Amino acid sequence: MSEAEKSFKVVLLGEGCVGKTSIVLRYIQNTFVDKHVMTQHAGFFQKNINIAGKRVGLTIWDTAGQERFHALGPIYYRGSQGAIVVYDITDADSYTKAKNWIKELKAMLGNDIVLCLIGNKCDLEKSRVITLEESEAYAASVGAKHYGTSAKLNKGVEELFLDLTKRMLTKSTAIPTISGSSNQGATTSNRQDRIPIVPENENSQEGKTCCK
Amino acid sequence: MIDNNNNTNNTNNTTHKDEIKEEEEEDTITITTTMNSTEQEIEEKEKEKEEQDTNKENKDGDNNESLKEEEEKKQDDSSTTISDTTGTNENTTTTTTQIPTMIQSPPIIGSPSTNTTPGSFKTNLGNFLSNYYVNPKQPAISLYSGIKNSITMIKDNLPSPPSLVSNSFNTLTNLPLISFVQNNIPFPISYSGKPTTTTTTSSSVNTTTTSTTTSTSTITPTTSSYHPLKNENVELYFNEINKRLESSDHSHLVITIDSFVDSINTQIMNLHSSPQSTDDNNIDTPKVDLNSSAVVPMINSEVIQGFSEDICQSIKSFMSTALPMLLNSVAGIPFQSGVVPPPKGQSTTPCIPSLSSMTPLDREIVAYEYLEQTITSKIYRRFFSYPPNIEMDTRLCEHISTFQFITPANLDIDPDQFINPNNLQQQQSFEQIQEQLLRMTSCKSPRDKLTCIKKSFNSIFKLLSFDNQNNNNGNNNNNNNNGKSSSTPSTPKIIGADLLLPIVIYVLIKSNLPFLLSNIEFISLFREPTLIESEVSYYFVTLVTAATFIQNMTMESLTIIHPNPTTKSPTTTTEQSPSLVPTTTSTKKDGQDKERQTKLDSNNQQDKIMEIKKDDEKDKKIIPSTTTTTTTPSKPPLPQQQQQPLSPRSQQDEIKSKQKQWKYYKKTAEELSIKDIKQLMTDFNQLVDFWYDNNNSHQDDNPPQ
Numbered sequence: 066m067s068e069a070e071k072s073f074k075v076v077l078l079g080e081g082c083v084g085k086t087s088i089v090l091r092y093i094q095n096t097f098v099d100k101h102v103m104t105q106h107a108g109f110f111q112k113n114i115n116i117a118g119k120r121v122g123l124t125i126w127d128t129a130g131q132e133r134f135h136a137l138g139p140i141y142y143r144g145s146q147g148a149i150v151v152y153d154i155t156d157a158d159s160y161t162k163a164k165n166w167i168k169e170l171k172a173m174l175g176n177d178i179v180l181c182l183i184g185n186k187c188d189l190e191k192s193r194v195i196t197l198e199e200s201e202a203y204a205a206s207v208g209a210k211h212y213g214t215s216a217k218l219n220k221g222v223e224e225l226f227l228d229l230t231k232r233m234l235t236k237s238t239a240i241p242t243i244s245g246s247s248n249q250g251a252t253t254s255n256r257q258d259r260i261p262i263v264p265e266n267e268n269s270q271e272g273k274t275c276c277k
Numbered sequence: 278m279i280d281n282n283n284n285t286n287n288t289n290n291t292t293h294k295d296e297i298k299e300e301e302e303e304d305t306i307t308i309t310t311t312m313n314s315t316e317q318e319i320e321e322k323e324k325e326k327e328e329q330d331t332n333k334e335n336k337d338g339d340n341n342e343s344l345k346e347e348e349e350k351k352q353d354d355s356s357t358t359i360s361d362t363t364g365t366n367e368n369t370t371t372t373t374t375q376i377p378t379m380i381q382s383p384p385i386i387g388s389p390s391t392n393t394t395p396g397s398f399k400t401n402l403g404n405f406l407s408n409y410y411v412n413p414k415q416p417a418i419s420l421y422s423g424i425k426n427s428i429t430m431i432k433d434n435l436p437s438p439p440s441l442v443s444n445s446f447n448t449l450t451n452l453p454l455i456s457f458v459q460n461n462i463p464f465p466i467s468y469s470g471k472p473t474t475t476t477t478t479s480s481s482v483n484t485t486t487t488s489t490t491t492s493t494s495t496i497t498p499t500t501s502s503y504h505p506l507k508n509e510n511v512e513l514y515f516n517e518i519n520k521r522l523e524s525s526d527h528s529h530l531v532i533t534i535d536s537f538v539d540s541i542n543t544q545i546m547n548l549h550s551s552p553q554s555t556d557d558n559n560i561d562t563p564k565v566d567l568n569s570s571a572v573v574p575m576i577n578s579e580v581i582q583g584f585s586e587d588i589c590q591s592i593k594s595f596m597s598t599a600l601p602m603l604l605n606s607v608a609g610i611p612f613q614s615g616v617v618p619p620p621k622g623q624s625t626t627p628c629i630p631s632l633s634s635m636t637p638l639d640r641e642i643v644a645y646e647y648l649e650q651t652i653t654s655k656i657y658r659r660f661f662s663y664p665p666n667i668e669m670d671t672r673l674c675e676h677i678s679t680f681q682f683i684t685p686a687n688l689d690i691d692p693d694q695f696i697n698p699n700n701l702q703q704q705q706s707f708e709q710i711q712e713q714l715l716r717m718t719s720c721k722s723p724r725d726k727l728t729c730i731k732k733s734f735n736s737i738f739k740l741l742s743f744d745n746q747n748n749n750n751g752n753n754n755n756n757n758n759n760g761k762s763s764s765t766p767s768t769p770k771i772i773g774a775d776l777l778l779p780i781v782i783y784v785l786i787k788s789n790l791p792f793l794l795s796n797i798e799f800i801s802l803f804r805e806p807t808l809i810e811s812e813v814s815y816y817f818v819t820l821v822t823a824a825t826f827i828q829n830m831t832m833e834s835l836t837i838i839h840p841n842p843t844t845k846s847p848t849t850t851t852e853q854s855p856s857l858v859p860t861t862t863s864t865k866k867d868g869q870d871k872e873r874q875t876k877l878d879s880n881n882q883q884d885k886i887m888e889i890k891k892d893d894e895k896d897k898k899i900i901p902s903t904t905t906t907t908t909t910p911s912k913p914p915l916p917q918q919q920q921q922p923l924s925p926r927s928q929q930d931e932i933k934s935k936q937k938q939w940k941y942y943k944k945t946a947e948e949l950s951i952k953d954i955k956q957l958m959t960d961f962n963q964l965v966d967f968w969y970d971n972n973n974s975h976q977d978d979n980p981p982q
Contacts, residue, residue, distance in 0.1 A: 072811075077774075086773030108774035109815035124811045126818075129778035131689065133834050137822045 072122035073233045076142040078166045079151035080159040081130035084185040087216035088151065089125050092226050114230060121230055138166070139173060147179040147233050149225070152200075154184040154213070155192045160200070167207055179232045180209035181225065187215040425529070511724070514643045515650060517629045518607050527606045530599065534648075537595050538655040541588060545659045588656075589802045596648050603644045607632070645805065646724065653803045654721035666795045677789045677827060678951055680835075687835040688779040703740060710736040711788040718792045723804035726796055727813050734816045737780060774819070781823040794828075797821055 077085045086108070093110050108127035113120065128134075128141045142148060148170050152163035163182060170178055182204040184195060197213065204211035210228070214221035522531050607629055632640050660666065713733035720726045785793065800817065809817070826834075949957070 074811075081775050086775065108777045108819070109812050111811065124815075126815055127774040127777075129774045129822075131775065131779075134778060134822070134826065136829075137825055140818055140822045140825065 070120040071234070071237065072124060073147055073230065073237075074124050074126065074145040075147040075149060075229065075233075076126045076128060076145040077149050077151065078128055078138065078142070078163075078170075079130055079149075079183075080132075080153070080156075080162040083130065083151045083153040083156070083159045084216050085130060085149075085151045086127055088149070088183065088185060088214060088222055088225075089127060091216045091219055091222045093125075112226075114227075116227070116230055116234060119234065121234065123226070123230060138169065142170065142174070142178075145174075145178060146237070147181070147229050149181045149183055149229065150209075151183040151185050152195070153186050154195050155186060155189050157194045160195045164203065167209060171207060176208070179229060179236055180204075180207065181229050182209045182211045183225065184211065184213045185216060187213045187220055188218050511643065511646050514629070514632060515647055517632075518603075518644075518647050521607050521629055530602050530606060533602070534599060534651060535655075537599075538652055541591065541652075541656050542659045545588065545656070545663055592652060592656075592803065596645065596652070599648055600641065600644055603648060604641060607644060607647075642808065646808065649803065649805065650722040650724060653723055653799075657721045657799070660799055661792060661795050666798065669794050670792050673794055673824075673828060674789055674791060675951055676830075677786055679949060679954060680786050680827075680830065681789070681954075683783065683786050683835065685779075685783055688783055689836050690776070690779045690783060706736055706740045707784075710740065710784055714784070714788055714790055717796055718790065723800040724808075726800050727804065727809060727817060730816050730820055731813050733784075734781075734819075737777075737784070741776075741780075778819060778823060778826075781819055782826055785820075785823050785827055793824055797824055 077089060079085050089110050093112055110123075110125040110127070112123045112125070114123065115121070126141055126145070128138065148166075150163045150166045150170075152159040154160075167180060167182065170180060182200060184197070184200055197211075201211045210232070212221055212225045212228070214225055216222060521527060632643060635643070710733045713729050713736060717726045717729035717733075720729055790796075797820065801821070806814070
């Protein structure tokens with residue numbers, strides 16, 4: 066299996082027993098039947114997908130949802146490109162927790178991270194406490210996207226990850242990334258340009274601009 | 278491309294959407310074809326560039342000459358005021374266009390007597406290189422020998438470490454040698470970033486594809502082209518590299534590395550002996566805000582941070598410098614590969630056999646691993662004996678030792694999902710985990726340490742799945758509230774972080790590793806992040822999280838349940854609500870406990886402390902007791918329940934008689950010192966002996982059931 070062109074780190078946040086693990090489990094298991102079973106029972110999941118001909122590797126990091134571990138979140142979500150914040154639609158408490166997570170993520174990582182707000186357990190529509198309108202409005206207000214899923218019925222899970230990956234892709238190929246990468250290229254090529262010993266031939270499109 | 282994918286995928290994939298496919302096949306064919314076409318274009322451009330560059334070279338060469346003169350003048354002036362200028366030195370970012378900074382960064386070897394060395398080396402190398410590139414048609418061998426000469430110049434004029442230290446250089450980036458090489462040699466040579474010329478084989482095309490793709494992505498901030506090696510037998514390569522480097526041709530590299538390590542070591546030593554000025558508050562790692570009840574400072578305390586970032590940075594910069602040298606002598610990758618054909622004749626350094634089949638990028642990774650290993654294993658001893666590190670570790674150890682009473686229930690670990698104290702095999706595998714973690718300290722390189730972490734985590738999973746197999750019957754009706762039961766009918770139960778983290782915390786507390794924090798610090802500082810397998814890095818992060826939690830752990834952060842409900846009926850209550858135990862109940866229970874603590878009379882209080890400990894002790898001692906009383910594994914629950922009512926009665930007299938002399942009985946766990954704990958433990962052991970004796974005699978009285 067060849068390397069993925071891009072790889073994204075996605076972190077799963079949310080209160081305990083809202084079904085974080087179940088969601089990712091559903092996603093991984095439905096598609097990977099038994100190939101990686103040995104290595105994946107760990108709170109850590111890997112999956113490669115193809116989107117529009119692009120090879121994308123997802124590494125999904127599960128986090129502990131217990132309140133006492135809340136403060137340790139930064140260690141987990143540092144450096145991640147996407148976050149899936151899960152709440153239970155039948156549990157108002159988990160919704161406030163999810164909002165807290167989003168607030169924290171925004172504060173820590175700014176706009177570099179793609180946020181998803183997930184209302185899980187959509188199969189329990191009867192005992193829903195958080196209305197769809199409310200959560201969707203909130204998600205829109207913070208630049209996140211809201212999804213309703215049911216890990217139990219396998220509803221919306223595939224779409225969630227697919228959409229998240231697409232958004233991360235567009236984000237990574239959009240303005241910040243290109244400038245970032247050319248910056249990186251610039252620092253290294255700068256070093257070479259400083260004493261132009263090396264005949265420049267790399268990255269003729271973007272690298273060259275800084276030499277002129 | 279999509280059609281291609283479809284064809285290959287249809288066989289094993291049925292559920293995919295149009296756009297998405299599972300990764301099953303190689304796309305390299307299409308990529309290589311595109312690469313070939315772009316390569317040709319690039320080659321044409323390259324030729325034009327070469328002409329431009331040589332022109333530029335001349336100009337810049339002149340520039341350099343004048344620069345050097347200026348610099349040398351400056352040196353005389355500034356040598357008296359070295360300590361003043363050190364603060365402004367940012368050598369790593371200087372460019373030729375930034376002449377002022379160039380001048381400001383004096384490449385001064387510590388003692389004035391060696392003042393001329395950098396100048397001569399610089400002129401030597403600069404002259405040689407500019408000459409060389411003006412006439413690129415020169416035989417390649419002269420490049421090699423020229424650089425070799427320059428390196429011997431470095432080697433001969435290497436400053437002795439003490440003289441460096443005496444000048445109060447704070448960072449090694451200010452070290453003349455390194456700043457020189459950085460500023461004057463275009464390191465690291467990014468041969469992999471350049472599409473190679475016509476002579477290259479298909480393997481190098483592969484690297485160009487990977488490197489170009491990675492260079493356009495900004496996901497990995499540092500050396501974006503690295504990826505973890507799939508091959509685990511890196512040691513094999515290391516051996517060969519070692520052999521190669523032993524030969525006299527390459528001794529300069531070894532000497533360079535050694536002297537660098539020496540200077541780092543003396544720097545660490547010096548840092549310790551001199552009072553540390555830690556005024557850098559710009560810690561970029563997000564601070565974790567725990568409650569005010571934080572007992573032990575965070576891992577990244579400012580002292581450590583300031584110290585180790587300097588070291589880390591200097592090591593990184595040295596590695597980027599030494600890497601091309603190593604590659605040249607080991608992997609058969611010449612400097613500026615793709616531009617200059619590999620050197621021929623006497624000084625040819627062919628690639629080490631085992632590396633020859635690898636792509637240049639992989640070779641570079643191996644070389645990097647080798648460098649990392651050599652350097653870190655040499656500074657390892659100093660790092661771990663660095664007094665602040667030791668202090669940090671001992672403090673944590675003391676902290677942990679006050680929490681040895683902990684049980685899985687205190688961390689809301691479902692006993693069903695974890696260790697069954699009656700199972701000997703599980704006890705054994707639990708010991709294996711601890712053993713692996715202990716072994717981590719004896720490993721000298723961060724890579725080996727990570728391997729140990731990985732192994733210990735795998736043992737944890739083994740332990741958990743093992744448990745699962747035993748309880749297979751009882752587990753089927755679990756997990757309904759998570760919807761897991763429908764999704765995991767046959768596969769082994771998948772462990773989420775909700776379960777994993779408490780278990781890791783429990784393991785860490787129980788094993789109370791020496792040097793835990795130093796190990797973590799060591800790994801996070803010296804391991805190239807892009808070389809860590811993502812899975813292992815998750816384990817590592819989990820370990821770090823657990824350690825951080827333990828550092829800040831207080832009695833309030835634990836779930837203190839009165840032992841009766843947990844020990845008496847672990848199988849009934851917890852099976853009904855396996856994952857409902859967390860947060861809400863825990864906080865309530867804490868509150869209740871506090872209330873209880875104040876209201877309880879002394880008798881109960883003591884009982885409570887004793888019972889918590891008893892609970893802990895049961896984990897260990899229930900096995901001998903069962904083996905002595907009954908041999909069948911199904912029996913253990915029975916004697917437990919018998920013991921429960923019996924034990925208080927037998928103890929109470931004892932306790933009451935001792936209570937008046939007993940100074941601990943009003944203390945909470947936080948107030949106890951280690952000595953107290955030890956005393957308590959010996960007391961307790963006596964008590965347990967007494968208890969077991971009593972118990973056995975009672976059991977003997979009762980007819981076996």
